Amino acid sequence: MNYDILVVGGGIAGMESALTLGDMGYSVLLVEKEPTIGGKMILLSKVFPTLDCASCIATPKMASTFHHSQVTTMTYSEVDDIRKTPKGTFQVSINKKATYVDFDKCTGCQRCEFACTVAIPDQYNFDLVGRRSAHIAFDQAVPKKAVIERYGSSPCSFACPVSMQPHGYVSLIRSGLFDEAMEHILKFVPIPGSLGRTCSAPCENECARGELEGSLPIRQLKRFASDHYYEKYPKPKYGPPEEILDKKVAVVGSGPAGLTAAYFLAKDGYKVTIFEAEDKPGGMLTLTIPSYRLPEEVVERDIENVTALGVEIKTGHRIESLTELKKGFDAVFVACGAMQDTKMKIDGEDLAGVVGAVDFLKGVNRGDKIDLTGKTVVVVGGGNVAIDSARVARRLGASKVYIQYRRSRAEMPAFDVEIEDAIDENIEMQYLRTPVRFTGKDGKLAKVESISMKLGDPDESGRRRPVPVEDSESSIVVDLCIVAIGQRPDIASFADNDKSKLTRWNTLVVDSTTLETNIPGVFAGGDVVSGAATVVEAAHAGAHAAEYMKRYLRGEQFPGEPLQQLLPVVDRNEVLKRQSEYRTLNLGKRKELPPRERVSDFSEVELPFTDDEARYEAGRCLDCGGCSECGQCIVACQADAIDFTMRDEIKELEVGSVVIATGFELFNPSRKIQYGYDNIPNVITAMQMDRLLAPTRPYNTVLRPSDGKLPDNIAYVLCAGSRDCQVGNELCSRVCCMYSIKQAQLIMGTLPLADITIYYIDIRAFGKEFEEFYQQAKQMGVSFVKGKVARIEEGDNGNLIVQHENIAGDGKSERTEHDLVVLSVGMLPNQDALGLLSGGEIEADSYHYVKEVDEDHSPARTSLEGVYVAGTASAAMDIPDTILHSGAAAALAAAHVERVKK
Amino acid sequence: MNDKVRDPREIMRDEMLMRDKVLAILNDGPKTVPEIAEVMDYPVSEVMYWVMAARKYGYIEEIKEPTEDDYFQYKLVKNE
Numbered sequence: 001m002n003y004d005i006l007v008v009g010g011g012i013a014g015m016e017s018a019l020t021l022g023d024m025g026y027s028v029l030l031v032e033k034e035p036t037i038g039g040k041m042i043l044l045s046k047v048f049p050t051l052d053c054a055s056c057i058a059t060p061k062m063a064s065t066f067h068h069s070q071v072t073t074m075t076y077s078e079v080d081d082i083r084k085t086p087k088g089t090f091q092v093s094i095n096k097k098a099t100y101v102d103f104d105k106c107t108g109c110q111r112c113e114f115a116c117t118v119a120i121p122d123q124y125n126f127d128l129v130g131r132r133s134a135h136i137a138f139d140q141a142v143p144k145k146a147v148i149e150r151y152g153s154s155p156c157s158f159a160c161p162v163s164m165q166p167h168g169y170v171s172l173i174r175s176g177l178f179d180e181a182m183e184h185i186l187k188f189v190p191i192p193g194s195l196g197r198t199c200s201a202p203c204e205n206e207c208a209r210g211e212l213e214g215s216l217p218i219r220q221l222k223r224f225a226s227d228h229y230y231e232k233y234p235k236p237k238y239g240p241p242e243e244i245l246d247k248k249v250a251v252v253g254s255g256p257a258g259l260t261a262a263y264f265l266a267k268d269g270y271k272v273t274i275f276e277a278e279d280k281p282g283g284m285l286t287l288t289i290p291s292y293r294l295p296e297e298v299v300e301r302d303i304e305n306v307t308a309l310g311v312e313i314k315t316g317h318r319i320e321s322l323t324e325l326k327k328g329f330d331a332v333f334v335a336c337g338a339m340q341d342t343k344m345k346i347d348g349e350d351l352a353g354v355v356g357a358v359d360f361l362k363g364v365n366r367g368d369k370i371d372l373t374g375k376t377v378v379v380v381g382g383g384n385v386a387i388d389s390a391r392v393a394r395r396l397g398a399s400k401v402y403i404q405y406r407r408s409r410a411e412m413p414a415f416d417v418e419i420e421d422a423i424d425e426n427i428e429m430q431y432l433r434t435p436v437r438f439t440g441k442d443g444k445l446a447k448v449e450s451i452s453m454k455l456g457d458p459d460e461s462g463r464r465r466p467v468p469v470e471d472s473e474s475s476i477v478v479d480l481c482i483v484a485i486g487q488r489p490d491i492a493s494f495a496d497n498d499k500s501k502l503t504r505w506n507t508l509v510v511d512s513t514t515l516e517t518n519i520p521g522v523f524a525g526g527d528v529v530s531g532a533a534t535v536v537e538a539a540h541a542g543a544h545a546a547e548y549m550k551r552y553l554r555g556e557q558f559p560g561e562p563l564q565q566l567l568p569v570v571d572r573n574e575v576l577k578r579q580s581e582y583r584t585l586n587l588g589k590r591k592e593l594p595p596r597e598r599v600s601d602f603s604e605v606e607l608p609f610t611d612d613e614a615r616y617e618a619g620r621c622l623d624c625g626g627c628s629e630c631g632q633c634i635v636a637c638q639a640d641a642i643d644f645t646m647r648d649e650i651k652e653l654e655v656g657s658v659v660i661a662t663g664f665e666l667f668n669p670s671r672k673i674q675y676g677y678d679n680i681p682n683v684i685t686a687m688q689m690d691r692l693l694a695p696t697r698p699y700n701t702v703l704r705p706s707d708g709k710l711p712d713n714i715a716y717v718l719c720a721g722s723r724d725c726q727v728g729n730e731l732c733s734r735v736c737c738m739y740s741i742k743q744a745q746l747i748m749g750t751l752p753l754a755d756i757t758i759y760y761i762d763i764r765a766f767g768k769e770f771e772e773f774y775q776q777a778k779q780m781g782v783s784f785v786k787g788k789v790a791r792i793e794e795g796d797n798g799n800l801i802v803q804h805e806n807i808a809g810d811g812k813s814e815r816t817e818h819d820l821v822v823l824s825v826g827m828l829p830n831q832d833a834l835g836l837l838s839g840g841e842i843e844a845d846s847y848h849y850v851k852e853v854d855e856d857h858s859p860a861r862t863s864l865e866g867v868y869v870a871g872t873a874s875a876a877m878d879i880p881d882t883i884l885h886s887g888a889a890a891a892l893a894a895a896h897v898e899r900v901k902k
Numbered sequence: 903m904n905d906k907v908r909d910p911r912e913i914m915r916d917e918m919l920m921r922d923k924v925l926a927i928l929n930d931g932p933k934t935v936p937e938i939a940e941v942m943d944y945p946v947s948e949v950m951y952w953v954m955a956a957r958k959y960g961y962i963e964e965i966k967e968p969t970e971d972d973y974f975q976y977k978l979v980k981n982e
Contacts, residue, residue: 700974
């Protein structure tokens with residue numbers, strides 16, 4: 001056996017059982033699902049009837065339990081399953097949840113909590129105030145260690161090809177931490193300015209807010225962060241790393257993939273040289289993407305993020321042989337893109353006036369003088385390059401621009417926003433149409449002859465295959481036709497000179513894990529491997545290759561362990577269920593230059609967010625994953641204790657006996673709609689009042705949640721959710737009368753001028769000194785009104801009208817005004833306890849508490865020998881009774897262990 | 903803003919957005935929660951969450967004695 005006894009639950013019952021058993025010499029494992037032991041008792045102000053400080057009693061008990069030599073405490077852990085063995089012991093599965101904080105290093109300083117950018121309701125203050133995703137439950141927590149609450153990967157972060165954790169920079173922007181947002185992005189890519197303008201933003205498709213008024217504009221937020229940062233820091237804040245390694249890497253191509261690989265390699269000290277065939281670096285970013293979408297100076301600043309690390313870029317340097325190149329370097333990364341236009345292979349394609357889109361766009365970006373004033377242009381294709389070509393033609397003066405695409409709008413691979421912008425710029429879309437030949441005169445294009453198409457069955461890409469419609473040919477008289485039906489890599493020399501393996505699409509063959517080619521030490525990624533894809537996918541390839549290249553260069557086992565996976569994605573529907581309802585917000589309209597104005601030159605079309613707009617948009621984030629992974633906790637932690645690589649662990653153990661001490665649930669007052677708990681801020685629960693009275697209170701004193709006013713006329717409504725068949729809880733909770741009287745006495749100490757009224761059915765003061773406690777409250781001036789409260793309404797100034805019977809008076813219904821109402825909510829069984837054992841061997845009583853099969857003669861014994869119940873898991877009871885009951889459970893568990901050992 | 907009580911989770915999420923606004927208002931001098939809410943033009947009950955969170959995390963503190971109408975004023979914590 002690993003432990004003699006397992007105690008499930010670290011509240012007062014669990015602690016008491018564990019301490020008793022530990023003192024008897026048994027080895028005990030105490031498992032608590034919260035990050036701290038102490039249960040609900042540690043959250044109370046004082047205990048009745050002695051008015052001793054709850055913290056003063058519970059805290060030493062928590063410390064004794066945690067430090068007891070015979071007790072092992074496992075917090076933030078849940079018992080998944082308990083199975084009884086034939087020999088009478090128990091096999092236990094425990095999920096030790098990842099805290100993302102190394103407890104051995106954490107000093108409990110709370111710096112992570114203060115730095116955290118995600119606010120969520122503080123359950124330890126019963127939602128009266130917020131806490132952070134990174135948090136320590138409360139000051140007296142044992143262990144006093146931080147945990148970071150993560151529910152999984154946020155859908156946006158999970159969808160991002162470079163795992164850029166958009167949730168992180170969104171939460172930083174929301175908090176006004178703009179520099180930090182950019183520095184977060186720079187952890188994942190060196191080209192945020194370019195991605196902020198050209199990213200396909202798969203994150204936005206997954207945004208849970210899309211189920212409400214619309215997704216967050218995550219791409220534009222990234223652009224906002226980079227614009228803000230680049231304006232503030234025209235040059236990178238960093239230089240080359242202090243330690244430069246004696247290893248050299250060559251990168252072929254300076255597009256998104258090459259730049260990203262170089263960036264991560266150089267950061268680690270590798271000497272990187274990029275060879276770029278063109279005259280300026282940037283690949284597609286500078287060569288083909290028009291400046292109205294991506295200004296050249298933005299790309300240049302992005303590239304400086306790479307060169308600042310000491311990376312050298314040699315432009316005008318075309319690489320013809322990888323094996324030759326490899327001789328001078330320890331590793332090579334090939335990322336020369338797909339810059340060769342695909343031909344249509346139809347008649348007339350060689351005529352002057354028929355050009356490839358890449359050649360056309362390169363010429364424009366290079367500064368070639370191209371004047372299309374008054375000309376008619378046809379663009380063929382449906383991708384972003386086609387749209388770019390059409391819009392560029394428009395800016396060069398073309399009076400009429402058509403786009404012919406052989407499928408329908410639904411199949412068009414171009415970004416929706418680009419298509420819309422093109423239409424706004426008076427570009428005519430001709431869907432389901434494609435050229436069949438070009439005709440001309442004197443070697444010059446004159447007409448594009450096209451045919452209509454219809455959609456047939458899906459092809460291998462999943463899109464419906466276009467099929468020509470007979471007798472549907474027509475022609476357009478044109479001056480220029482730009483063919484934008486695809487691009488392919490220009491790497492014939494690699495095949496010829498290096499025997500590089502190529503696919504039938506003329507792309508390089510690589511190992512799908514390491515991205516290494518058939519030449520050892522030569523890796524490849526981006527469009528040269530995938531074919532024409534998106535900027536962010538190319539950047540991902542660069543980052544991915546860099547990881548494996550580092551392993552290769554370090555001489556480690558290759559490929560070695562897989563790269564760590566993200567946490568599973570959080571279900572968007574589960575996210576939306578966290579709130580009872582949502583307020584939908586106004587969607588910010590995309591800001592851009594008016595169509596007429598923008599076609600006159602190459603000014604950037606999309607306009608940036610202001611600070612306020614960016615924070616507003618970021619403020620719509622639903623924090624799907626809990627923690628946003630913004631990394632501020634890592635920066636703040638001086639102990640280096642934050643560890644996001646942690647993962648949940650399943651522990652399989654054998655124990656001799658089990659004590660169930662899983663406590664109780666509080667009645668949810670939302671179920672009593674007539675009491676207005678969900679809609680009236682000044683209706684609170686007694687547990688919330690206990691927090692307001694406790695030393696670690698959420699406010700500076702007892703205040704009204706509606707406006708922060710000191711209340712002076714407080715009402716208590718007893719039996720709220722207990723002794724109430726309407727809500728299915730006919731039991732008396734045994735503690736509500738006395739805790740309400742306790743609070744009344746405490747309030748009179750805190751707010752001496754306050755009037756307190758307790759509405760009750762009958763006062764149950766059955767315990768030792770309870771009656772005296774009750775009488776003392778009366779003498780202090782607490783008013784007791786015998787009568788059930790029927791309804792609570794909100795009046796003026798947040799005051800409340802309590803409609804109630806007055807049975808001791810004339811029996812009539814009365815309406816009395818108060819400025820704060822406390823619902824003395826009842827206790828309910830925690831039914832989680834019943835599911836702990838496989839096969840459901842633990843029986844429940846008729847109220848769904850754990851059944852004590854021989855309550856009179858052998859309390860704490862359950863329906864399964866070896867499993868015992870302690871405290872309120874078996875019935876509503878107060879703290880002294882819980883402690884007694886826990887002792888009984890401990891004694892029975894010890895006896896069972898002795899039997900098993902024999 | 904309408905007067906409907908929002909889900910606390912939604913209000914608290916806004917804390918990160920609203921904290922700077924609260925602090926900017928208190929930069930002009932101490933104020934009660936209703937006074938801050940009036941400047942922000944947000945429901946007082948929502949502003950209460952943001953003010954108490956700012957207090958919890960040490961940005962602001964209360965002036966010891968309440969006003970005559972039983973409200974506390976809050977002021978910025980001066981960092982030494």
